[in-house]
Amino acid sequence: MGHRIGKRFTFEASHQLPGLPDGHKCGRLHGHSYTVEVTLVAEDLVEPGFVTDFGDLAPFKEHLAEAFDHRHLNEVMTVAPTSENLAEVLAQWFITELEPAIPGNLFVVRVSETASSWAEFRPERAA
Structure with a gap:
């Protein structure tokens, strides 16, 4: 898989689980005080030696702030x-909205509700 980078983001939200x-x-x-971590991969680096510039991930941070921060997740998720x-929803948004505009590919999204628990979603990629 070559090179990997990761970046963490946070937001606050409420929810209640049905069923x-x-x-x-x-x-x-x-x-919860949610932590979302994205990992990107690339076989080759772009100048000056990046998988992608961490600054290119700003739209993802903005999406979290606008769509999820201080929201009731039951009202904003289908x-x-x-x-x-949540990890899958965020991965789908990232792949659709951000990935086409940046170098590198999303490898995994990890969501933590607490410091000691997490869930991951790894998108299926064609070989």
Whole structure:
């Protein structure tokens, strides 16, 4: 896979997960300080030796701020607002909206609700 880079972003949001047994704490309205980490890969570097310039990831930060920060995720996502689903939603946005404009390719999106737990989504890529 060659070279990899990663960048972390944060936002605050609430959610409650549907379909859980009565009394499950995640079924109650609660919030998290989310951390989202993206990893990009490239076989070859662009001048002056980047996978992509970290500054080129600013639109992703803006998207997180506008679409997710201080929001109730149940209201802004069309799927259950789990970390797994959020990672996939963010990967799809990144691939569609940002990847065509920058060097490098998205390798993985990792979403953490807490310091000790995370979920990843790795997009399927044609060989």
